[in-house]
Amino acid sequence: MAQQLAYKPRAGEIPTNPGVYRFRDANGRVLYVGKAKNLRQRLSNYFAPLHTLHERTRRMVTTASSVEWTVVPTDVDSLQLEYQWIKEFDPPFNVRYKDDKSYPFMAITLADEAPRVIVTRNHRIPGAKYFGPYPKVWAVHDTIDLMVKVFPIRTCSDASYKRAMQTGRPCFPGQIGKCGGPCSHKVTIEEHRAIVDDFIAFMQGGDERFTRDLTARMKAAAAAMDYEQAAILRDRLTSIEAVLNKSALVLPANEDADLFGIAEDELSAAVQHFVIRGGRVRGVSSTTIDKELDISGGDLVDQILQREYGDAAPADVPRRVLVPVLPPDAADLELWLRERRGKAVEIAVAQRGQRAELLRNATLNAQQALLRHKMRRTSDYVARTQALSDLQEALGMTEAPLRIECFDISHLQGTNVVGSMVVFEDGLPRKDQYRSFSIAHTTDDTDSIHQVLTRRLAHLDRIEDAPDPGPDVTDPDAIVETETKRRRRFAYPPQLLIVDGGRPQVEAAARALADAGHEEIALCGIAKRLEEIWLPGDDYPVILPRTSEALYLVQRLRDEAHRFAISHQRRKRKRDIRSVLTEIPGLGEARIKALLRHFGSVSALRSATQEQIAELPGIGPKLAATIFEHLRDDAREAAATA
Numbered sequence: 001m002a003q004q005l006a007y008k009p010r011a012g013e014i015p016t017n018p019g020v021y022r023f024r025d026a027n028g029r030v031l032y033v034g035k036a037k038n039l040r041q042r043l044s045n046y047f048a049p050l051h052t053l054h055e056r057t058r059r060m061v062t063t064a065s066s067v068e069w070t071v072v073p074t075d076v077d078s079l080q081l082e083y084q085w086i087k088e089f090d091p092p093f094n095v096r097y098k099d100d101k102s103y104p105f106m107a108i109t110l111a112d113e114a115p116r117v118i119v120t121r122n123h124r125i126p127g128a129k130y131f132g133p134y135p136k137v138w139a140v141h142d143t144i145d146l147m148v149k150v151f152p153i154r155t156c157s158d159a160s161y162k163r164a165m166q167t168g169r170p171c172f173p174g175q176i177g178k179c180g181g182p183c184s185h186k187v188t189i190e191e192h193r194a195i196v197d198d199f200i201a202f203m204q205g206g207d208e209r210f211t212r213d214l215t216a217r218m219k220a221a222a223a224a225m226d227y228e229q230a231a232i233l234r235d236r237l238t239s240i241e242a243v244l245n246k247s248a249l250v251l252p253a254n255e256d257a258d259l260f261g262i263a264e265d266e267l268s269a270a271v272q273h274f275v276i277r278g279g280r281v282r283g284v285s286s287t288t289i290d291k292e293l294d295i296s297g298g299d300l301v302d303q304i305l306q307r308e309y310g311d312a313a314p315a316d317v318p319r320r321v322l323v324p325v326l327p328p329d330a331a332d333l334e335l336w337l338r339e340r341r342g343k344a345v346e347i348a349v350a351q352r353g354q355r356a357e358l359l360r361n362a363t364l365n366a367q368q369a370l371l372r373h374k375m376r377r378t379s380d381y382v383a384r385t386q387a388l389s390d391l392q393e394a395l396g397m398t399e400a401p402l403r404i405e406c407f408d409i410s411h412l413q414g415t416n417v418v419g420s421m422v423v424f425e426d427g428l429p430r431k432d433q434y435r436s437f438s439i440a441h442t443t444d445d446t447d448s449i450h451q452v453l454t455r456r457l458a459h460l461d462r463i464e465d466a467p468d469p470g471p472d473v474t475d476p477d478a479i480v481e482t483e484t485k486r487r488r489r490f491a492y493p494p495q496l497l498i499v500d501g502g503r504p505q506v507e508a509a510a511r512a513l514a515d516a517g518h519e520e521i522a523l524c525g526i527a528k529r530l531e532e533i534w535l536p537g538d539d540y541p542v543i544l545p546r547t548s549e550a551l552y553l554v555q556r557l558r559d560e561a562h563r564f565a566i567s568h569q570r571r572k573r574k575r576d577i578r579s580v581l582t583e584i585p586g587l588g589e590a591r592i593k594a595l596l597r598h599f600g601s602v603s604a605l606r607s608a609t610q611e612q613i614a615e616l617p618g619i620g621p622k623l624a625a626t627i628f629e630h631l632r633d634d635a636r637e638a639a640a641t642a
Contacts, residue, residue, distance in 0.1 A: 007066050008047045014040040019071040020081045023064040023093075030089035031064050032293070035078040037329070039069050054294045059543065060093045075332040076339070083310045095269075095303050096290045106131040106144065108153075108200060114161065114181045114189055115196045116154035117144055131203050131282060150214075150236045151199040152180020153192065203282070211237065255279045257320040259350065260304060261362025263370045265555070266531045267291055267546045270370035271304055272362040276318075281358075286365070288373045290546055302327035305347075309337055317341035322350045324359060383549050384427030390550035391496070394542055395535065397522050401496035402426055405456075406557040407509075408500040409439075409448045410565035417442055419452035420565035423494075424557055436568040446508035449499055453512035460493050460518060494521060500558050502527035502541075503534050510536035526558050584630050586623050594618065595627075606631055 019039045023032045023046075036042030046053075046061050053061070072078045086094055109115050111127025119141060123130060148155060156164070156179045160171040164183035174184030182189050214237045221230035261272040268290055275283035291300075301323050309317055317340050327333060330347045337345035350359040388400040395401075404424045411417040419437035423430040437455060442448045497513070499505045506525035513519050524542075525534040531551065532541035544551040587595075598616050599605040614624035 004049075005047060005061060007064070009043070009067070014043050014069070015071055016040045017071040018073075018075050018078050019069050020078050020085060021067060021069040022085065022089075022091075023060065024066045024068070025063055026065045030085070030091045032060055032091050032093040033082055033085045033089065035075075035082040037075055037078075039071070043067065043069070056093075056293050056543070056546075060293060075329060076335045079306065079329070079332055079336045083306045086306075087310065093293055095295070095300065097287055097307060106203075108196060110196070112158070114154050114183070114192050116156065116158075116161070116181065117148070117199070118155075119144070129200055147199060147203075148178070148180065151195050151202065152186075153196050153199055154181025154183065155179045156181065156183060203277075255320070256318045257322055258308070258318045259322040259355070259358055259362055260301070260324070261359055261364070261366045262297070262300065262304070262324055263363060263366035264289075264291075264297070264300065265370070266294070267551070267555075268370060268373060269300060270366040270373060272366040272369065273308070274358065274362050276358075284365075286369045288369065296328075297325045298327045301325060302329065302333065305333055305337075309340060312340060314341050317345060319343070319345065321345065321347045322355055322359060323347060324363065325349065384553070387427055387549035387553040390544070390548055391553065394533065394544055394548075394550055395496070395522055395524055397495070399495065401494070401522065403494045404496045404498060404557060405494040406498040406500070406561040407449065407452055407456075408558070408561035408565040409445050409452070410562070410568070411448075417448055418565060418568045419448060420561050420568060421452070421456060422557065422561045422564055424553075427553060429560060434564055436564065445501065446504050449501070449505050450508045450512045453497070453499075453509050454516060457512060457516035457518055460516070493518070496522045496524070498554060498557055498561075499523075499525045500561060501525050502532070506534045506536050526554050531555070584627055586626065591618060 016038050018035075018037045020033065020035045021039060021043060022030050024030055034042070046057065046067075050058050050062070070081065072081055090096075104119055104121055105123055106117065107120050107123075107125055107128040107130050108117050109125060109128050111125075144155070154161065156171040156173045160173070161181065161183045164171040164174065168185070170185055171179055171181075171183045173179035174181070174186075180186065180192070180195070182192050187195070214233055218230050218233035218237060221227070221233060255276060256278070257276045259274040259276060261274070263270050268288060271287045271289065273283075273285045273287070274281050275285075289300075289304075295303075305321065305323075305327070317337055321337070326347065326349055334345050334347055337347075350356045388402070391397075392400045402425060406422050406424070408420050409417065410420070417439040419439060421435045421437070423433040435456070437452045439448050439451055442451065497509060499509045502525060506523065509523055509525070513521060513523060523536055526532070527534060527541065531544075533544060533554065534541050544554075594616060595605060595613075599608060608628075610621075610624050610628040613619060613627055614621050616624075619627070
């Protein structure tokens with residue numbers, strides 16, 4: 001492969017001004033749009049020697065056949081132009097957004113003569129004021145039912161309203177008390193419009209003046225012995241409190257902000273957007289993103305904010321935007337948002353207090369959304385079949401890998417080293433055949449991989465029909481943990497082995513296959529940083545497309561192996577006596593060594609009495625009591641876990 005691109009601009013041809021650039025392919029299609037404060041400096045990164053580029057960046061620049069740029073006066077102008085071009089050309093190498101679902105909104109049709117409140121998923125109704133989105137449609141209906149008791153505005157359809165106004169007969173919702181519009185003939189159009197304004201003011205900020213006003217009127221009615229009116233006002237006050245309780249106060253009452261929680265891996269990201277008005281969460285939405293190029297967290301936040309506010313109305317841009325990490329051009333983004341809002345906008349990182357707690361909640365929701373996004377593919381039979389076929393083709397296998405085993409190594413700073421093996425059959429996990437391995441002595445991860453695979457492959461040569469007596473506790477090579485209590489012999493050899501790691505780990509696994517005489521089993525490794533697929537003996541990795549079902553399957557296997565390894569490693573660490581002793585206040589490294597040296601063995605220390613422990617020099621009765629109680633509690637926990 002040539003190390004330079006034929007369309008690379010000549011030296012000095014690219015200006016140093018701020019601007020926006022586009023890569024195009026041979027057919028003129030725009031592949032990627034980006035902005036830069038210094039075009040020459042940014043584009044020079046793309047025209048570095050190809051072997052130094054990120055793999056997905058290399059794929060983009062080699063697919064392109066030309067690059068062009070447009071100089072703009074300011075950095076804010078480059079933001080605007082980049083957003084417009086991404087929206088116009090939908091470049092395949094820019095991040096691509098997929099709404100997790102179509103969320104329902106509460107809308108007030110302000111363009112109507114008598115505005116009404118409706119539940120809709122159409123957010124393009126002319127002149128409408130929106131609240132939400134809401135995670136569940138029933139949540140919108142519940143809120144409306146409570147709100148119309150306090151602010152009786154129109155809920156009937158346009159046809160019912162027109163018929164009621166022509167005939168003089170109230171609409172059916174008005175007859176049963178569910179519609180308070182002019183069609184009910186209880187208020188005029190002007191009075192109804194004032195009630196609508198109060199409805200919107202309350203929903204925008206949960207204004208406490210409504211609560212204070214209703215409380216005062218209720219007390220006045222009760223003092224005047226107008227108990228019927230007092231009961232009506234009491235019920236309205238109860239409805240207001242119910243609406244406020246449904247949207248718990250999470251920030252100061254004057255806080256208007258949008259908060260973004262983000263969870264991402266190398267190829268995808270999930271964004272959880274909390275809309276906070278008047279200190280309360282008024283709406284929640286979720287978006288998943290496919291990433292083609294490797295971009296930083298700050299650049300991802302930049303793209304998210306551009307998409308969210310590119311076409312937003314001034315009222316939809318909040319005073320503050322809370323993000324997990326600041327974008328590199330945060331100041332320019334604040335100016336850009338200020339142009340849209342007409343007032344100052346702050347972009348900040350939620351670092352402490354209620355904001356940080358809310359960000360953790362949003363991030364947790366984003367992590368769950370990302371997991372659902374990945375697992376949704378594995379639940380589809382067609383997608384699983386396609387994944388196995390794509391994997392067979394990418395790895396050059398003669399048949400689809402119906403049984404795949406994936407291996408991972410976990411340790412804590414070189415101690416408590418364990419290995420894990422997870423099994424997928426027909427693209428689905430077989431948790432009853434998961435296995436974990438304890439590794440007593442190892443030099444590094446490659447040695448650990450070799451040990452684990454050697455011990456696993458030894459089982460292939462055993463008679464499958466022999467009864468399974470369970471692991472031999474005297475055998476150092478025994479498999480020591482399973483996902484379930486049931487231990488069964490492997491049904492048949494795997495068609496594919498996957499190891500978590502790059503070229504060194506794959507070569508170690510290949511040695512284990514050769515030593516065991518099972519070189520007929522296919523092997524590959526997945527390198528987490530770039531999601532590259534490595535094959536034994538190859539100098540360059542296999543790069544699967546980001547939308548490949550095969551890549552999602554391999555990622556799922558790797559993540560499951562990592563989860564299972566971490567779980568076993570944590571359980572083992574809890575059983576490790578040195579780790580247990582370090583958790584005891586007052587015990588340092590010197591006293592721990594003295595304890596183990598004095599009692600000679602872990603079992604002797606665990607069975608020692610409080611008085612025996614206190615006999616050791618430097619260990620007083622109080623510390624001995626603490627050690628004794630801690631070891632006893634740990635023994636109980638270990639027994640419960642077993």
